[in-house]
Amino acid sequence: MSYIFKENLVSSSKYSIKCPYPMKPRYVVCHNTANDASATNEISYMIGNNNQVSYHIAVDDVNAIQGIPFERNAWHAGDGSSGPGNRYGIAVEICYSKSGGAKYTAAEENAVYVMARLLYQYDLGIDALKQHADFSAKNCPHRIRDEGRWNSVKTRVETVLQAIKEGRCDPKLSSGTTVILPPYSPDDESPSLPGLKFTVKVICNELNIRKEASFTSQVVGTVKKGEVYTIVEVSNGLGRLKSGAGWISMGTDYVEKVKTDSSTESSDSFSSFTVKVICNELNIRKEASFTSQVVGTVKKGDVYTIVEVSNGLGRLKSGAGWISMGTDYVEKVTTTSSSSSSGYQVKIVNCSVLNVRSGAGTSYPVVTTVKANEVYTIVDESNGFGKLKSGAGWISLSYTKKI
Template identity: 30%
Template sequence: MTTMNGVPFRQMMVSTSKRSIKCPNPMVPKKITVHETDNMTTAENEVKYMIGNDSSTSYHTAIDETEVIQALPYNRNGWHSGDGKNGYGNRNTIGVEICRNYDRNRQTRNLIEPLKSQYNKAKENAVKVIAQLCVDHNIVANSSNIKRHYDWNRKNCPSKMIADKLWNAFLNDIIAEYNRLVGKKATSSSKPANNTSKDNSSSSNSSTKSKWTKIEGKWTGQSLFEGQYGPPVEDMQTMLANNTPPFYPEKGAKNNGVDNYFGGQTKDAVIRFQTYYGLKVDGIPGKEVYGKLKENKSDSSSESGSSSKSSSPSFKVNSKVTLSKSAKKYATGQTIPSSVKGKSYTIQQIKTDRVLLKEIVSWVYKKDVVGTSSSSSKSKTSTSNSSSNSSESGKHGKLKIVNVNSAAIVMDKPDRNNAKSIGTIKKGATLPLNGSVRGKNSDNGYWEVEYKGGLGYITGNFGQKS
C-alpha cells in the first residue's frame, strides 16, 4: 500500500478532458490552503463529485479518517480559494479538503459519535499530509505558508476549526510534524515505490539476467537502451562517472553503480546529463551524449595539461599555502579579487583538483596555490603562470535556486525523506555546483553543492544551472 507520511494514499485524478476547466494553469506550489467540506461524507465521495461535475470549483487533495486522495496534479492550479482568476490563493496554493466536519442530519458542527471520532482522525491525517506536502514542495511550514480559505476571501472556512477555535493548535501540529520530517525522518512518501530494476543486478541470477539483452564491442556513440548489458554500457557509465561534474548511476554503491547494466538508475544519470548540458532529454545515450562526453574530457585534459608535466604538489589539511598573485578565478567560477592574492591561508578541505581555504571560505585550484615551506615554489608559480590562460570559469558551474517561495532546504544527503536539514538558501541565490545525483525519494534527483565548507544536496526541481 502506498502511503503519504503514514496515511494511505491513492489517486482519483480529474480526466484530461476536464483539466481546462478544473486545473488549466501550470503552477509551482508556494503555499497550502486548508478547507473543510461542511458535510459528513468520505474523501472518496467528495472527489468523485468534484471530478465528475462541470463546475470549475476544484482542489488537489481530500482527506478523511482512512485515507488521502489526490484529484489534481500538484503542478497545476485549482479553483478553491475564491480570490479570482489571478488570485494568489487560486494560482499558487495546494488546496486541501478535510472531510467529516458537519452533521447534516442534525444540522450542526457539534459532532457526536461516530462522526466526532472520524473528524478528529481526519484532522490528524491532515496534519501528516500537509507536513509532507510542505517537504515535498519545499514549502516552509509556518503561518505565512499554511493558510485558511478564510485568509483569501473571508469565507467562513475551515468553518469548524474557526467556530471551535482549533486553528492555532492545528497549525502548530503541522509545524511540529514538518520539523520532525525535515530534522529527522519522514515515515513514508506519497510517491509509489520505485520498482525499476537496479543497475547492479547480479549476473549470476539467471531469472534476472534473462530479462537483459547482451551487447558486445565498444561504445563509440551508437544508441544504447535500457535493458541492455555489456561492455558498451560500461563504457558509457564510466564516461558519465568520470565527467566533471560526475553523473553516477548510483553514488555510494559499489563502483558508484558502474556495472555494465543499463537499468533505471543509469537512464536517470543519462537524463540528468542531458538536462545539465541542454541536450535532447530522452534517456538514450547516442551520438550527441557521446560527443559531449568526449568534448568535456578533451577540455579537462587541456586544462590540466601544462601542470601535469611537473610533479603534483602535496597538500595536507591545516597546512599553510599562499594564493598565487597570478590566480584568475576561484574553482567555483568567480573572479578572485586582488586583495586576497599573495596571502597565506589554511587548507580546510582537499579535493582532486582544488583546496578549500579556511580564512576566505573559498575553493581554489591546486595549481594556484603554493606551499609556504616548499622549496619548489618558483616552479609552481611558473606552472600557474603558464596555465593561467586556460579555461577556469567554473567547470562545475553554479546552481541558482528557483521554483521556491522564499528559500530551498539544503540537506546532508540526497534523500529528502531521511535527510537532515543543514540550512537554507534564498530564492535566486547561487551555490557552487558539484554535480547531480539520483539519490532517493525524488523523481527529479538532487543537485550536489558546496555548502558551509562541505557538501549539501538540494532537490532537483529547486535548482537551475547558471
C-alpha cells in the first residue's frame, strides 16, 4: 500500500477565511469525510469555496493531498474559534468513508502512515493522536467509531511511529512508500574493539544516519541503497561511519557485509547451512528481493537448508525460492554431525577482532580476544557459540568459517 503526496494549497488571499491563525501543532486529528469523494476532489472543493470549513490534508487509496499549511490552523474540530482542536490540531480526512469497502480500507491504511509521519514531524507522541469526537460532540471519524476500531487505528499509527523512530520507516510525508523493515535483533554482537574495520553495502532503499549510537538519536542524514561504507566501531546494533557523519543500523535487513578478504574467499566457497523458522509464517519469494512475488510460505519450527544468501534472503535448497534471513524470522541450526568429540576447525572471518567470552552468549564477560584469519578447534556448540578446545572460552560462530 502506498500513496502519492501532493500539495494543492489554498490561496493566501483566503487565509482569513480558511486558516487565519499561525499554529504550532499539538494534535493530529482523525476524521472520516462521510462521503465518497476522492482526496483530490475534497481538497479542490475545500480550497475553492468560501465556507469556513477547512482541513489540512485528505487521504484516499491513491493520494494524500494537502490543502492548508500545517503551521496554520483550520476549522474542522467543531470546538469554536479558540478551541484546541481548531487551533492546534492538524486535520486528516480519510476519504470514501460513506460506502467503505476496499478503497476506504486502502485510504485508512495510507492515513495511518500520514498521521504517524505528522506526529513524528512535529515531535508529538501517540497521545497527541485525537478523534474529531474528542473535541466536539460529532460522531467522527464515523466509520472507525461505528466499527469499534479506534484503538486498532491508534495501535497501527503507534507501530509506524515507532518504526520511524527506529529508522525502519521513511519519516518523510512526501516519501509515499509504506514499507516497514523488521526490527533489528542484536543476537550477534560484533566486537567493538579498537582496530575493528569492515565494509558494508546498504541493501534497503534508504537508511538513517544518526548522531549517536542509538536508534532514537537525532537523524542527521541518510544513506542509499547500493552505497558502500566503512564501519569503524559497532555499538547498540549501530555502526559508526568512518567519514564521521554518524551511525547507521547494522541490521542484516539494511546492510550486508562486503567481503574484503578476496585472497581466501571466492564466490563458489559458500557453504550451505541450516535454519529453523522462528516466526509463525514466513513468505517464500521467487527472487532474492523483499518485493519479489510470494510463491509460498514456510511455518514456525520448519527446518531448511540454505544454499545461497543475497540481499538478506536465503535460497532454499529445494529450489522453492528465497526466504528472509532476518534474525527475527529464522535462526541458524548448528549441525549435529559436527558434535563429535574430536571437534572441528574454524577460521575467524568477517571481523578483525572477535571476543572470547566465558560462556555461550553475548551476556557473558569477555575474557580475551582472537584475531581475523586465526584458526581454532571448536569442541562444543551452544546458542550459536563455539567452545574453544583450549578451554579459553566461547566465540560467536557467526564470525567463523569451517575449514
